[in-house]
Amino acid sequence: MAAIGIADTTFSRVNMGRIAEDTIRESGEQHRLVRYTVPGVKDLPVAAKRLFAEHGCDIVVACGMVGHEAVDKACGHEASTAIQQVQLMVDRHVLEVFVHMDEAEDDADLLLLATNRTRKHALNALALLKGPTSLTPLAGTGRRQGRNDVGGIPDK
Amino acid sequence: MAAIGIADTTFSRVNMGRIAEDTIRESGEQHRLVRYTVPGVKDLPVAAKRLFAEHGCDIVVACGMVGHEAVDKACGHEASTAIQQVQLMVDRHVLEVFVHMDEAEDDADLLLLATNRTRKHALNALALLKGPTSLTPLAGTGRRQGRNDVGGIPDK
Amino acid sequence: MAAIGIADTTFSRVNMGRIAEDTIRESGEQHRLVRYTVPGVKDLPVAAKRLFAEHGCDIVVACGMVGHEAVDKACGHEASTAIQQVQLMVDRHVLEVFVHMDEAEDDADLLLLATNRTRKHALNALALLKGPTSLTPLAGTGRRQGRNDVGGIPDK
Amino acid sequence: MAAIGIADTTFSRVNMGRIAEDTIRESGEQHRLVRYTVPGVKDLPVAAKRLFAEHGCDIVVACGMVGHEAVDKACGHEASTAIQQVQLMVDRHVLEVFVHMDEAEDDADLLLLATNRTRKHALNALALLKGPTSLTPLAGTGRRQGRNDVGGIPDK
Amino acid sequence: MAAIGIADTTFSRVNMGRIAEDTIRESGEQHRLVRYTVPGVKDLPVAAKRLFAEHGCDIVVACGMVGHEAVDKACGHEASTAIQQVQLMVDRHVLEVFVHMDEAEDDADLLLLATNRTRKHALNALALLKGPTSLTPLAGTGRRQGRNDVGGIPDK
Numbered sequence: 001m002a003a004i005g006i007a008d009t010t011f012s013r014v015n016m017g018r019i020a021e022d023t024i025r026e027s028g029e030q031h032r033l034v035r036y037t038v039p040g041v042k043d044l045p046v047a048a049k050r051l052f053a054e055h056g057c058d059i060v061v062a063c064g065m066v067g068h069e070a071v072d073k074a075c076g077h078e079a080s081t082a083i084q085q086v087q088l089m090v091d092r093h094v095l096e097v098f099v100h101m102d103e104a105e106d107d108a109d110l111l112l113l114a115t116n117r118t119r120k121h122a123l124n125a126l127a128l129l130k131g132p133t134s135l136t137p138l139a140g141t142g143r144r145q146g147r148n149d150v151g152g153i154p155d156k
Numbered sequence: 157m158a159a160i161g162i163a164d165t166t167f168s169r170v171n172m173g174r175i176a177e178d179t180i181r182e183s184g185e186q187h188r189l190v191r192y193t194v195p196g197v198k199d200l201p202v203a204a205k206r207l208f209a210e211h212g213c214d215i216v217v218a219c220g221m222v223g224h225e226a227v228d229k230a231c232g233h234e235a236s237t238a239i240q241q242v243q244l245m246v247d248r249h250v251l252e253v254f255v256h257m258d259e260a261e262d263d264a265d266l267l268l269l270a271t272n273r274t275r276k277h278a279l280n281a282l283a284l285l286k287g288p289t290s291l292t293p294l295a296g297t298g299r300r301q302g303r304n305d306v307g308g309i310p311d312k
Numbered sequence: 313m314a315a316i317g318i319a320d321t322t323f324s325r326v327n328m329g330r331i332a333e334d335t336i337r338e339s340g341e342q343h344r345l346v347r348y349t350v351p352g353v354k355d356l357p358v359a360a361k362r363l364f365a366e367h368g369c370d371i372v373v374a375c376g377m378v379g380h381e382a383v384d385k386a387c388g389h390e391a392s393t394a395i396q397q398v399q400l401m402v403d404r405h406v407l408e409v410f411v412h413m414d415e416a417e418d419d420a421d422l423l424l425l426a427t428n429r430t431r432k433h434a435l436n437a438l439a440l441l442k443g444p445t446s447l448t449p450l451a452g453t454g455r456r457q458g459r460n461d462v463g464g465i466p467d468k
Numbered sequence: 469m470a471a472i473g474i475a476d477t478t479f480s481r482v483n484m485g486r487i488a489e490d491t492i493r494e495s496g497e498q499h500r501l502v503r504y505t506v507p508g509v510k511d512l513p514v515a516a517k518r519l520f521a522e523h524g525c526d527i528v529v530a531c532g533m534v535g536h537e538a539v540d541k542a543c544g545h546e547a548s549t550a551i552q553q554v555q556l557m558v559d560r561h562v563l564e565v566f567v568h569m570d571e572a573e574d575d576a577d578l579l580l581l582a583t584n585r586t587r588k589h590a591l592n593a594l595a596l597l598k599g600p601t602s603l604t605p606l607a608g609t610g611r612r613q614g615r616n617d618v619g620g621i622p623d624k
Numbered sequence: 625m626a627a628i629g630i631a632d633t634t635f636s637r638v639n640m641g642r643i644a645e646d647t648i649r650e651s652g653e654q655h656r657l658v659r660y661t662v663p664g665v666k667d668l669p670v671a672a673k674r675l676f677a678e679h680g681c682d683i684v685v686a687c688g689m690v691g692h693e694a695v696d697k698a699c700g701h702e703a704s705t706a707i708q709q710v711q712l713m714v715d716r717h718v719l720e721v722f723v724h725m726d727e728a729e730d731d732a733d734l735l736l737l738a739t740n741r742t743r744k745h746a747l748n749a750l751a752l753l754k755g756p757t758s759l760t761p762l763a764g765t766g767r768r769q770g771r772n773d774v775g776g777i778p779d780k
Contacts, residue, residue, distance in 0.1 A: 169618065173604070
């Protein structure tokens with residue numbers, strides 16, 4: 001049994017944190033879940049850091065939504081850069097599940113996209129907990145989170 | 157009782173630091189407030205760091221205004237990147253309350269925007285002091301600071 | 313005999329990790345290979361860090377593919393920035409083998425490009441293991457990975 | 469009496485370091501001044517770090533000029549990012565006095581701009597040495613360095 | 625006598641590392657030179673770090689060439705950012721001698737530019753080894769590396 005942190009935001013228009021929790025619970029695997037909700041994506045890195053340092057998590061799924069404007073894109077980039085740093089400080093994975101609002105055509109599409117990406121990355125977190133070669137059978141197969149897989153290019 | 161740092165700038169055209177102080181005082185919660193005023197947004201990160209290291213703060217609200225020019229945007233980005241680093245160095249939240257001058261239509265709008273964003277993030281700071289699930293009831297509900305909330309997308 | 317880490321992704325459309333492994337095996341040099349497969353490029357930096365810290369690697373080849381969209385380019389940049397940090401934290405080289413999908417004309421070209429770049433950087437890893445002047449005879453000779461070399465400019 | 473570091477460059481077309489020294493001397497305050505001249509803005513961060521670590525400075529004024537080209541802008545951004553890091557490593561302020569050459573209309577304007585910005589930031593350094601609320605009476609009053617102040621927006 | 629590290633690349637079309645070595649040797653000053661050749665600019669930061677940590681260098685000259693494409697510019701930026709970090713980790717200067725291929729009109733111009741910039745920065749390294757005010761007589765005089773100096777603006 002591992003401890004999995006789920007960080008999410010009040011800015012998001014989809015309850016991605018609950019979707020991540022549900023996905024892990026429905027997997028049948030027994031893990032301790034720790035939720036941490038913050039205002040926006042720029043508050044996620046330190047939440048992730050604290051989930052490792054104060055709550056003993058082994059891996060974190062960090063869910064957030066990035067707005068339409070250039071300043072929102074900059075915020076997303078700053079958050080992502082810091083999430084990289086968190087991982088290197090603790091030597092643990094943080095699965096970053098960011099949805100950019102301009103990726104979707106409308107609200108229904110945004111909900112589908114956010115749900116699909118959150119679910120797939122929650123499953124990726126479970127796979128990474130099993131070790132470094134757990135995903136190797138899927139290496140180079142063009143997996144996508146949020147949309148359909150595109151597939152690998154046969155090399156023979 | 158916690159210690160809350162309020163960092164702000166002389167560059168800003170709105171006294172965001174005082175608005176943050178007033179919001180916390182009016183909340184009725186009893187916290188020690190520590191003010192730190194610097195020239196511009198690029199001076200905020202080390203001010204926040206010192207509010208933690210030298211003044212014993214538990215959380216910091218960092219208020220600043222970002223000018224219209226490309227070079228101003230770069231400054232804002234550099235400051236935000238460093239504010240991320242501060243949080244990871246001390247494992248504490250810094251609520252970044254940045255207002256971009258080109259977000260507003262005129263002076264009156266800039267004042268409204270800066271006031272609204274500062275107040276809401278000061279309240280977010282109070283919520284985060286209560287623990288990681290304090291904001292979870294609002295997860296995925298499309299909260300905004302500075303403008304009206306946009307709401308969540310119902311998933312059922 | 314050294315330990316060489318091979319980190320790669322399920323996002324990639326080419327099995328770059330296997331190509332790197334094959335290249336090193338075919339070189340005739342005897343090294344221990346450690347594979348680590350992650351979802352995407354943003355998961356590579358901490359994988360590389362763990363290959364050094366937990367698996368005793370002396371050098372890492374980090375293979376990934378970067379999508380067409382602006383948000384993909386941002387992801388690639390964030391991953392690259394963190395791969396730089398990993399190297400400075402452990403004082404060891406990480407050969408970054410990133411292929412941008414818009415570098416290629418079609419799937420066949422993408423396969424050629426990814427294969428060529430991965431092979432050449434796997435050989436660069438072997439050279440760097442031999443010491444700091446191992447590549448000096450090739451200094452300033454316009455070597456390229458992924459495409460043909462362009463050559464040096466004669467200075468006499 | 470404090471120790472104030474003055475870092476500047478040979479790239480600059482204005483002797484900003486001397487202007488900073490003169491401003492502090494003319495203030496009547498008694499401080500030890502330490503000068504450190506480097507080629508360009510990208511050499512300033514480590515100069516500032518050494519002014520703290522090897523020369524015992526309490527604060528640093530880092531003066532530089534940024535050229536017209538895109539590559540120059542990138543250099544300025546890299547230098548600024550590192551100056552942020554220096555401050556967080558030592559918990560001391562570095563007043564960054566950067567002048568972008570395309571801010572000015574001609575040589576005379578560039579001289580005025582660089583002089584004004586350097587003088588005002590040298591005075592800001594003196595204020596910050598007096599403590600975190602030394603500048604609070606000016607909070608939100610739209611102060612500018614290099615050009616005229618724009619003023620605050622009255623909120624009542 | 626100091627130890628000077630010379631890091632360079634096989635990507636470069638000009639043997640900048642040898643030019644740096646020759647410049648220092650021709651200066652008549654007696655220094656120990658340590659060469660470190662890597663594939664490209666993104667491999668330079670850790671090479672510089674190792675030149676300090678493993679080879680006892682006092683200063684490093686890091687020479688590289690940056691390609692024409694947007695992805696090359698991103699690589700250059702990532703390398704420069706990391707070179708800044710190296711300097712702050714060891715409190716020593718790294719003179720970054722980067723030549724962007726689109727700075728030059730043709731091969732002959734690229735050779736001139738790379739040679740001029742490398743020579744001038746190798747001499748800057750020698751000056752910086754002499755102490756923080758060694759370059760102060762040239763402060764604000766508009767020095768350039770790669771092209772002709774532009775001169776200072778007289779302020780009296």
